[in-house]
Amino acid sequence: MQGVVDGIEQSLVGLSVATDSLLLAVREGLVNAIRHGCAGDPDLQVSVGLTAATGGEVTVRIQDPGPGFVPGACPDPTGPEERWRSHGRGLFLMRHLADQVQYAFPSDGGSVLTLTFKPASSAWRSNEGDPMPMPITTRTSNGVTIIDVSGNLDAVTAPMFQGVADEAVAGRATNLVVNLAQTRLLDSSGAGALMSVCKRVRSVQGDMYLSGATAGQVSGVLKLLGMDKTFKNFGTADEAVQAFQGAGSSATR
Known part of the structure; x- marks a missing residue:
């Protein structure tokens, strides 16, 4: 494809x-x-x-x-x-x-x-950078699991992301931050994976925040699909972690 x-x-x-x-x-x-x-x-x-x-x-x-x-x-x-x-x-x-x-x-x-x-004068723009294989890494900060997603979160890579997230939840991670700062493209399959993971986390009395998706193509898809009403979306992963810690931070929702 x-x-x-x-x-x-x-x-x-x-x-x-x-x-x-x-x-x-x-x-x-x-x-x-x-x-x-x-x-x-x-x-x-x-x-x-x-x-x-x-x-x-x-x-x-x-x-x-x-x-x-x-x-x-x-x-x-x-x-x-x-x-x-x-x-x-x-x-x-x-x-x-x-x-x-x-x-x-x-x-x-x-x-x-x-x-x-039709010809257009403006459009969503993907996050800057060349296409890349999608590395997914996890890290922990103050008891919060951060999943960093780079490249495309689409029909090809969404199962990989969901597998990593499900493994984290199975390991008793209840507070997740999905960092999309380096995500170049989000499609409907990627959006579905985000919703599935969030649903699972909330079923165990946890929560999931987004970070880095405040502008560009990824932000546009989230808003178009109404998902900005579902997730708190912070500028950085550190801000999202602070919010879990109750320190307070600005977020879009």
Whole structure:
């Protein structure tokens, strides 16, 4: 999947579309096509095409062999109850990132997703830095477990993050800080993993704070999905640790 996204990014050089928004929407479309359209079957194929019009409009077409679904039946993932689900955010993100989202279901089978993007003067920007493998490290400060996430927290890396966090909770860590200061990109799968871990921590009378996600793409996704209402989000991990200690600190929520 990453190779496809990289190829599309190269095709966007010189165009005035919101590149970060487009690439995230394409990721969401690809993940849905692989998970649902192909049901994870490696023998099934997903086709992707990109068209750039003279006026700067870009269209991305993603086709999978799946049986299709009813787009209007997907619940709003920002609702008080739905926000705690580990999945179901992809279509919502695509609808907010693209200027137009259309699904077609040909009579001979399959699903065709068409994403349209108009020229944009501004967009979310990923955190500075080149893409990198996602190292996840844990450390302890004043009895609080800090999980540092670098790179992308997406469909590929979210299970790794969740495994590390679950291991920490199994080791009786009840106060967690997820430090996203070096996280370059957050997608719906990463968001779902954050909610799942938080739900587990709170089930054992603990809590989970975020740090470093106060601006840029990661902050934008959190706000769009309504997750800024769920988490206290501090400027630094140290500030989050101080809040657990009752020292007080400023946080966004």
